[in-house]
Amino acid sequence: MFLWAIVLAVLMASGAFLAGRRHALALAVAGEARLHSLPSYHGLLLGAAALIGGLALAIVAGLLLGPQSPLTPAAAVLGAVAAAIPLYRRSSVDFRARNAFERVVMLVLLACSAVAVLTTIGIVFSVLFETLVFFRSVSPIEFLFGLHWSPTGTPPSFGFVPLLAGTFLITLIAILVAGPLGLLSAIYMAEYAGSQLRGVLKPLLEILAGIPTVVLGFFAALLVAPLIRGTGESMGLAVASESALAAGLVMGMMIVPLISSLSDDIINAVPQSLRDGSYALGATKSETIRRVVIPAALPGIVSAFMLAISRAVGETMIVVMAAGLAANLTANPLAAVTTITVQIATLLVGDQEFDSPKTLSAFALGFVLFFFTLILNYIALRIVQKYREQYD
Amino acid sequence: MTELRESLIRKRYAAERRFRIYGASALVLTAVFLALLLASIISQAVPAFTEKTVVLDVMIDPAEADPANPAAGNYDGMVKAALKQVLPDARNRAERKALNGLLSSGAGDELRRMVIADPALIGQTVTLPVLLSADATLYLKGLQARVAVSAGAAPVAIAPAEGGEGLILTGPGVSTEPGLSPGQIVMSGSAALRITAVESGTASAEALTPIDASLSALTPGTWKTLSFSAPEADRRTSDLQATWLEQLKDAGRIETGFAWRFFTAGDSREPELAGIRGALVGSLLTVAVALALALPLGVAAAIYLEQFAPKNRLTDLIEVNINNLAAVPSIIFGLLGLAVFLNFFGMPRSAPVVGGLVLALLVLPTIIIASRAALKAVPPSITEAALGVGASHQQAVFHHVLPLALPGIMTGTILGLARAFGETAPLLMIGMVAFIADVPHGFTDAATVLPVQVFLWSDLPELAFKNKTAAAIIVLLAVLFVLNAAAIYLRRRFERRW
Numbered sequence: 001m002f003l004w005a006i007v008l009a010v011l012m013a014s015g016a017f018l019a020g021r022r023h024a025l026a027l028a029v030a031g032e033a034r035l036h037s038l039p040s041y042h043g044l045l046l047g048a049a050a051l052i053g054g055l056a057l058a059i060v061a062g063l064l065l066g067p068q069s070p071l072t073p074a075a076a077v078l079g080a081v082a083a084a085i086p087l088y089r090r091s092s093v094d095f096r097a098r099n100a101f102e103r104v105v106m107l108v109l110l111a112c113s114a115v116a117v118l119t120t121i122g123i124v125f126s127v128l129f130e131t132l133v134f135f136r137s138v139s140p141i142e143f144l145f146g147l148h149w150s151p152t153g154t155p156p157s158f159g160f161v162p163l164l165a166g167t168f169l170i171t172l173i174a175i176l177v178a179g180p181l182g183l184l185s186a187i188y189m190a191e192y193a194g195s196q197l198r199g200v201l202k203p204l205l206e207i208l209a210g211i212p213t214v215v216l217g218f219f220a221a222l223l224v225a226p227l228i229r230g231t232g233e234s235m236g237l238a239v240a241s242e243s244a245l246a247a248g249l250v251m252g253m254m255i256v257p258l259i260s261s262l263s264d265d266i267i268n269a270v271p272q273s274l275r276d277g278s279y280a281l282g283a284t285k286s287e288t289i290r291r292v293v294i295p296a297a298l299p300g301i302v303s304a305f306m307l308a309i310s311r312a313v314g315e316t317m318i319v320v321m322a323a324g325l326a327a328n329l330t331a332n333p334l335a336a337v338t339t340i341t342v343q344i345a346t347l348l349v350g351d352q353e354f355d356s357p358k359t360l361s362a363f364a365l366g367f368v369l370f371f372f373t374l375i376l377n378y379i380a381l382r383i384v385q386k387y388r389e390q391y392d
Numbered sequence: 393m394t395e396l397r398e399s400l401i402r403k404r405y406a407a408e409r410r411f412r413i414y415g416a417s418a419l420v421l422t423a424v425f426l427a428l429l430l431a432s433i434i435s436q437a438v439p440a441f442t443e444k445t446v447v448l449d450v451m452i453d454p455a456e457a458d459p460a461n462p463a464a465g466n467y468d469g470m471v472k473a474a475l476k477q478v479l480p481d482a483r484n485r486a487e488r489k490a491l492n493g494l495l496s497s498g499a500g501d502e503l504r505r506m507v508i509a510d511p512a513l514i515g516q517t518v519t520l521p522v523l524l525s526a527d528a529t530l531y532l533k534g535l536q537a538r539v540a541v542s543a544g545a546a547p548v549a550i551a552p553a554e555g556g557e558g559l560i561l562t563g564p565g566v567s568t569e570p571g572l573s574p575g576q577i578v579m580s581g582s583a584a585l586r587i588t589a590v591e592s593g594t595a596s597a598e599a600l601t602p603i604d605a606s607l608s609a610l611t612p613g614t615w616k617t618l619s620f621s622a623p624e625a626d627r628r629t630s631d632l633q634a635t636w637l638e639q640l641k642d643a644g645r646i647e648t649g650f651a652w653r654f655f656t657a658g659d660s661r662e663p664e665l666a667g668i669r670g671a672l673v674g675s676l677l678t679v680a681v682a683l684a685l686a687l688p689l690g691v692a693a694a695i696y697l698e699q700f701a702p703k704n705r706l707t708d709l710i711e712v713n714i715n716n717l718a719a720v721p722s723i724i725f726g727l728l729g730l731a732v733f734l735n736f737f738g739m740p741r742s743a744p745v746v747g748g749l750v751l752a753l754l755v756l757p758t759i760i761i762a763s764r765a766a767l768k769a770v771p772p773s774i775t776e777a778a779l780g781v782g783a784s785h786q787q788a789v790f791h792h793v794l795p796l797a798l799p800g801i802m803t804g805t806i807l808g809l810a811r812a813f814g815e816t817a818p819l820l821m822i823g824m825v826a827f828i829a830d831v832p833h834g835f836t837d838a839a840t841v842l843p844v845q846v847f848l849w850s851d852l853p854e855l856a857f858k859n860k861t862a863a864a865i866i867v868l869l870a871v872l873f874v875l876n877a878a879a880i881y882l883r884r885r886f887e888r889r890w
Contacts, residue, residue, distance in 0.1 A: 345820055362727070
């Protein structure tokens with residue numbers, strides 16, 4: 001029914017547009033003075049008024065009576081008529097229809113921009129609200145400093161430290177893989193590769209960047225984890241089938257394109273005069289890169305690493321598919337660890353009861369995750385802002 | 393002195409070469425990873441695109457199917473009866489169950505469709521391909537255990553063992569290459585024996601299928617052996633089923649076809665019946681909602697911020713917000729959808745409309761940032777010229793700047809769509825992860841999407857589902873490839889340098 005209300009509101013708006021334009025044309029023919037605004041602006045203003053009025057009343061009716069109520073389409077028609085008729089009466093030769101319409105457009109544009117702010121507010125409040133409910137049954141001290149995580153156990157325990165340790169372990173492995181690979185790739189592409197080679201290499205990294213993480217997770221579980229387990233066992237090491245190393249390696253490959261494309265841009269932005277100065281002193285290319293270009297680009301590279309860490313911490317599918325569920329507090333990369341995102345996903349898949357600490361703890365984890373990534377992004381942004389264009 | 397200098401220079405040049413090699417090897421490693429990823433997924437996916445059927449002559453029994461109500465007939469029973477006619481040796485209940493296990497649980501569906509389309513077929517015998525079960529299919533594709541079939545090159549004599557239990561095989565065929573070994577199956581026509589022990593030229597065997605008492609010798613060329621890389625207990629196809637499948641193969645009744653079912657069927661618990669139609673339609677509905685919301689909102693926000701926004705606190709707040717949202721982990725958007733759309737607004741679980749809403753918010757920052765870049769690339773002279781001939785600021789933007797920025801906006805939007813199409817984590821939170829066999833018909837039907845289908849299938853233990861997962865990934869990657877190619881085409885075709 002609500003769909004019909006929208007259709008009717010759009011139809012009414014089209015009708016109002018035609019009526020308004022016709023009315024204005026008639027005024028222009030009848031009167032001696034010229035119209036202030038083009039006839040179509042009179043129509044557009046009426047149409048916009050009818051659309052907004054109709055939709056607003058239909059939404060009000062939908063909220064009061066339920067979206068399936070047969071009265072919502074009627075409310076749409078009523079709202080459209082009520083909004084359009086007074087404007088229709090007011091229109092005259094001098095009526096500044098264009099200015100009025102442009103004010104409406106401006107408000108609509110502002111409202112659209114505000115959606116981003118609303119989303120942030122929505123995230124903060126939804127997560128914060130459930131977290132506060134969670135902290136009513138579990139003390140924040142236990143949550144932040146407890147060493148044992150088992151939300152389904154009896155009695156359940158919600159110590160978040162093992163999750164944090166697991167997240168950091170996998171992130172660390174990922175950065176150890178992606179850092180050198182991404183940075184060296186960026187250096188090679190920016191400083192050594194010719195334009196033809198670049199034309200091949202850049203799409204290659206873009207393909208890797210575009211692969212959905214669920215595919216990488218499948219690959220990690222299908223090939224990388226058994227490979228690592230097999231290699232480890234042939235060397236006499238005990239390797240968990242869902243080792244942190246497998247998840248971390250694949251996650252590292254996921255963020256290679258991120259680090260390399262950001263670092264590539266930054267290295268390219270280092271002024272050529274710095275390189276020329278170094279060459280003039282007799283330095284080789286690699287000496288120039290290591291002693292001049294990289295230090296000059298360092299703030300940007302650090303910020304790229306920050307963003308990469310934030311991506312790795314928030315990444316879900318790879319770890320859901322390739323990392324474990326058991327919250328082990330260990331630094332052994334061959335053991336199975338779990339992460340914050342894995343726990344959020346496992347706690348919230350299936351039916352949720354919003355009164356149990358088990359479900360609510362996922363929101364508390366989400367809260368931690370949100371603020372952690374927010375802080376990392378903020379630091380990355382500040383580093384770039386603070387040290388940008390130091391050499392220009 | 394010169395020597396010292398030269399050795400220093402040599403060292404520095406070696407360091408230069410080494411550094412260059414490090415860079416190149418980083419790229420090579422990345423490329424190897426990508427190649428390994430694609431190769432392993434493609435090789436896993438290939439078997440899922442073919443299906444095996446057995447051609448049977450099915451008698452459509454008038455006692456089992458009513459012409460007035462053809463949909464209710466017992467077509468599975470007719471198909472099973474037809475298979476029994478071809479392979480009549482099942483001796484007891486367990487063996488009959490094993491025989492029926494060769495057929496898919498949806499084996500009668502095709503026949504039912506045929507009879508519903510043409511009830512006049514009732515009472516006739518039709519020849520049609522019948523879908524085999526996933527295990528039988530895997531056996532025939534050689535994916536379960538490797539099966540080596542070798543022709544018997546030397547004669548073998550068969551005699552009942554003393555004491556009446558089993559059979560004794562003697563003669564040159566037992567020991568001459570390749571010889572017989574325990575666990576092998578000896579087949580001759582419909583007769584099949586399993587070797588239990590081999591001792592100095594004599595093999596003892598047990599009958600798998602009823603053996604004609606007159607069968608006393610196997611002449612070269614009339615018999616063959618099957619040997620498996622895994623013992624029977626580790627296989628999902630028993631020795632008996634394997635001999636039946638070999639018999640069907642020898643009779644030329646096994647056919648291989650392209651698995652159109654994979655694209656036309658919804659999800660199923662049976663691997664051979666499962667398809668991605670439901671997930672694909674769910675993805676299209678979800679992404680359509682996301683596009684319908686995110687494109688107008690994103691473009692409007694970009695126009696405002698780039699062209700009209702005054703420099704003030706509010707604008708700064710909005711800009712900082714958009715940049716932050718772009719880096720928020722996607723799973724957080726799932727929490728938002730769960731808490732706000734499902735819990736607070738009471739929208740239906742698993743519905744594409746909620747998934748679309750969440751994905752719209754997720755890709756909104758991407759679209760805004762790309763659209764702003766496209767708008768910024770239009771030179772100010774365009775606006776100034778429009779203003780100069782008396783256009784209002786909005787007329788200049790909407791009539792002149794926006795059309796010129798449109799290709800860039802479309803490119804950014806398509807890339808945003810590609811991201812939405814491959815997104816999984818937030819959709820898990822809002823219940824799009826349920827098992828749904830039906831193809832969704834509307835925006836509020838329960839549905840799943842392609843990446844979530846990949847996730848669901850990857851969790852199942854059956855080997856056949858591993859292939860299905862890889863095949864679904866291939867379809868997912870193909871869609872993403874088309875989207876990205878479209879974006880690149882748009883960029884090349886319409887991008888203007890001012």
